[in-house]
Amino acid sequence: MQCFSFIKTMMILFNLLIFLCGVALLAVGIWVSIDGASFLKIFGPLSSSAMQFVNVGYFLIAAGVVVFALGFLGCYGAKTESKCALMTFFFILLLIFIAEVAAAVVALVYTTMAEHFLTLLVVPAIKKDYGSQEDFTQVWNTTMKGLKCCGFTNYTDFEDSPYFKENSAFPPFCCNDNVTNTANETCTKQKAHDQKVEGCFNQLLYDIRTNAVTVGGVAAGIGGLELAAMIVSMYLYCNLQ
Numbered sequence: 060m061q062c063f064s065f066i067k068t069m070m071i072l073f074n075l076l077i078f079l080c081g082v083a084l085l086a087v088g089i090w091v092s093i094d095g096a097s098f099l100k101i102f103g104p105l106s107s108s109a110m111q112f113v114n115v116g117y118f119l120i121a122a123g124v125v126v127f128a129l130g131f132l133g134c135y136g137a138k139t140e141s142k143c144a145l146m147t148f149f150f151i152l153l154l155i156f157i158a159e160v161a162a163a164v165v166a167l168v169y170t171t172m173a174e175h176f177l178t179l180l181v182v183p184a185i186k187k188d189y190g191s192q193e194d195f196t197q198v199w200n201t202t203m204k205g206l207k208c209c210g211f212t213n214y215t216d217f218e219d220s221p222y223f224k225e226n227s228a229f230p231p232f233c234c235n236d237n238v239t240n241t242a243n244e245t246c247t248k249q250k251a252h253d254q255k256v257e258g259c260f261n262q263l264l265y266d267i268r269t270n271a272v273t274v275g276g277v278a279a280g281i282g283g284l285e286l287a288a289m290i291v292s293m294y295l296y297c298n299l300q
Contacts, residue, residue, distance in 0.1 A: 063298055070137040070291050078130025081123050088119030125155070133288070137295060145296045149289055156285045163278065177260065181211045189230075190222025200230070206266070208259035209233035214251035216258075232256065 129151060136144030165172070188195040203209060210216030214233040217223050222230065226245075234246035235254045244250075257265075 063295075066291055067137050067140075067295060070295060071134055073288070074130045074133030074137065076130075077126055078134055081125075081127030081130050084119050084123030084126055086123075088117070088121075088123050091119060092117065125151075133292065136292070140295070140299050142296055142299055145292045145299075149292045149296070152285055152289050152292070156282065156289070159278075159282065159285075178212060182216050185210060185216045186218070186220045189217060189220040190225060196222070200232070202259055203230065203232035206259050206262045207232075207256075208262040209251070209256040210258055211260050212258040214246075214248075214256065 129148065132144050132148040132151070135141065136148055184195070185199070189199060190196055209230070209232050214229045217229050217233070229246045229248070229251045231244075231246050233251040233254070233256050234244070235256060
């Protein structure tokens, strides 16, 4: 009985923390969606490189809703000893765990397929919005500066973009000398072709592989926490009257 009470209390505290994290993610997601420029100005240099490929605001809102719901279900289920809430918590967490494992397998085994799929999504967005949408442009500038890369695949991603049409040139990040030198030289098509700056997707993959131990450790830690939460929820479920 004492063991049950202890696990129940830990379940409540753990899910209360998850609940608060969900609230924080929602708040930041709404902030980014409403005023992305100020967010990037403060956190841009510190933000995760991978997060730059997606609409950060909507991603954080979606993640916040899921984490918020998980925290609420876990905390409510443990506090009220509700079997329905605990079982729902377990199944949602199980679906997330399966999705994460599937995504990891796809990312490792089908990297080329993932690149092709992302190219179909990201490159048209660059051609449409880079140079015309301030937040979108700033996100990509932060990404290219931080990763020392150019576009998603290479400089050709910016052809026909509003930026290219207005300046008749590519972003300076697509020419190595323009990034390293203080001289503000125009990054022409010939210079970009000669410099052959790596695309951000390949550069991101390189960074991930370089830090594979850290990435794997974080992923294993998250997976371990999810498994522990599922085991605890089922323990409480099975020991309720």
